[in-house]
Amino acid sequence: MNPDVLVAVVGAAALVLTTWFRQPFRRNPRDHIERDIKIAADLPAESEARKRLEGDIERRVEGLVPDPKMRRDWFGFVLALIFMSVFGFLTWRFWAWGGWWNIGTAVFGSLALVMVPLAVRELRKAPRDAQGRLAD
Incomplete structure (x- = not known):
């Protein structure tokens, strides 16, 4: 197998x-x-x-009892997933090319990893304003 x-x-x-x-x-x-x-x-x-x-x-x-102000920001979550996918693809592509392209692997790999907590933050229910930003 x-x-x-x-x-x-x-x-x-x-x-x-x-x-x-x-x-x-x-x-x-x-x-x-x-x-x-x-x-x-x-x-x-x-x-x-x-x-x-x-x-x-x-x-x-x-x-x-659910609070009506508590909601998820689905747009931000999907946007973070899109960026994570693009940066992940670029990481893989630069790694496959090898050589000095590995500099790009480090940069885009880091950016892909930064998107993970951002996606989680947007998926968490929290009080948000009308634009989806976290309310203070």
């Missing part, structure tokens, strides 16, 4: 198995909130621990 195909098959199998095995361990935040509500009900009403637990429960319940 071709080693490239073997690597691709093993990588795909690892991805599928990792996703499949993680499913039973996914936690439902509502179950934890219900459990904490029962614990808080058993504590004395004037207890400091009860007040802190109720504050924590309230904070987690508010986190369940």
